[in-house]
Amino acid sequence: MSRIYEALQRAELEWKATQDSESSRAPAPDCLPPIEESPAVEDVVAPGNIAQHAWKLSIPSLPTLTERSAAGEQFRSLRSRIQQACYQAPLKTILVSSGMPSEGKSFVAVNLAISLARNTVSSVLLIDGDMRRPTIHNLLGASNTPGLSEYLSGATELNDIVQRDRRPVTDESSDARKISNLAFIPAGKCGDNSSELAANHRIEKLVSALSPHFDWILIDSPPVLAVTDAVELARAADGVLLVARAESTPFDVAQRAQAAFSNSRILGFVLNAAKSAPSAGAYNYYYGSEVADDRAKSGTDSRRKP
Numbered sequence: 001m002s003r004i005y006e007a008l009q010r011a012e013l014e015w016k017a018t019q020d021s022e023s024s025r026a027p028a029p030d031c032l033p034p035i036e037e038s039p040a041v042e043d044v045v046a047p048g049n050i051a052q053h054a055w056k057l058s059i060p061s062l063p064t065l066t067e068r069s070a071a072g073e074q075f076r077s078l079r080s081r082i083q084q085a086c087y088q089a090p091l092k093t094i095l096v097s098s099g100m101p102s103e104g105k106s107f108v109a110v111n112l113a114i115s116l117a118r119n120t121v122s123s124v125l126l127i128d129g130d131m132r133r134p135t136i137h138n139l140l141g142a143s144n145t146p147g148l149s150e151y152l153s154g155a156t157e158l159n160d161i162v163q164r165d166r167r168p169v170t171d172e173s174s175d176a177r178k179i180s181n182l183a184f185i186p187a188g189k190c191g192d193n194s195s196e197l198a199a200n201h202r203i204e205k206l207v208s209a210l211s212p213h214f215d216w217i218l219i220d221s222p223p224v225l226a227v228t229d230a231v232e233l234a235r236a237a238d239g240v241l242l243v244a245r246a247e248s249t250p251f252d253v254a255q256r257a258q259a260a261f262s263n264s265r266i267l268g269f270v271l272n273a274a275k276s277a278p279s280a281g282a283y284n285y286y287y288g289s290e291v292a293d294d295r296a297k298s299g300t301d302s303r304r305k306p
């Protein structure tokens, strides 16, 4: 027997021995544990599959629900400016932010979302990205958990966090009809790790998975001069809409908020709660923006002091 033949035989025996021991370690096919696959995103966001909750809308904070209110008109105007901004560059995901607390980010985000959703051809996803002081669930009267923070921490899947209103759409003018195109992801449980969650890039994964299924995605955020979350979340957005509060936001705060998003496409400022048109000099630094200074006017002003 030649030495080459012997070597080949030894190699074959060794190979067989490895195969036998591998197959003795592997469980028989019928003993394999069932593979738990999460539902496809298409299944999750099919209108009938989104979890339905009975929302209790806070009507005084949602003037866009009311026919012919002055604020409703202002939000329609903002909506059309945003739609026009699409012609300059693709725009679907918008982060709403501002420099300081209480300037009206959540008020603008939720009312703009409703205004977009009332345009019946648009399906809208509103995400509460303020995982420190979430408020949007209160305005919609929705549950706040599970939500974004649970998804970003890997504790839950997409299908657990998207919700919509359960009430039947009875007639054309009902509130349920006005928000029937609106889906919502609440902020989830608040913790002191929201900066890390916002920065872990799962938000980009979430937006790219859901983006094909919605016409608009709005993300509310905490004040950018206080914490870094908004800048991190802005990476998932096509543009940033800034809010300044009339007679309250100092000029330099608005400027610094704008500078904080230097890596993002700034759509412009919403001048919120203005009682009258801005004076010529006061806000002319906004005019270069794609969406100029819209005003969400309202008689009531129940703001908290920063």
Ligand SMILES: Nc1ncnc2c1ncn2[C@@H]1O[C@H](COP(=O)(O)OP(=O)(O)OP(=O)(O)O)[C@@H](O)[C@H]1O
Residues within 6 Å of the ligand: 061, 098, 100, 101, 102, 103, 104, 105, 106, 107, 108, 130, 133, 135, 221, 222, 223, 272, 273, 274, 296, 297, 298, 299, 300, 301, 302, 303, 304
């Ligand atoms: N245009 C407006 N008319 C009347 N009330 C308003 C208006 N804008 C905001 N508010 C009220 O002011 C308060 C603060 O607004 P909001 O919660 O939207 O601010 P925010 O910027 O999201 O604050 P935070 O940074 O704490 O999240 C809320 O009670 C809200 O209802």
Ligand SMILES: [Mg+2]
Residues within 6 Å of the ligand: 105, 106, 107, 130, 133, 135, 220, 221
């Ligand atoms: Mg807010």
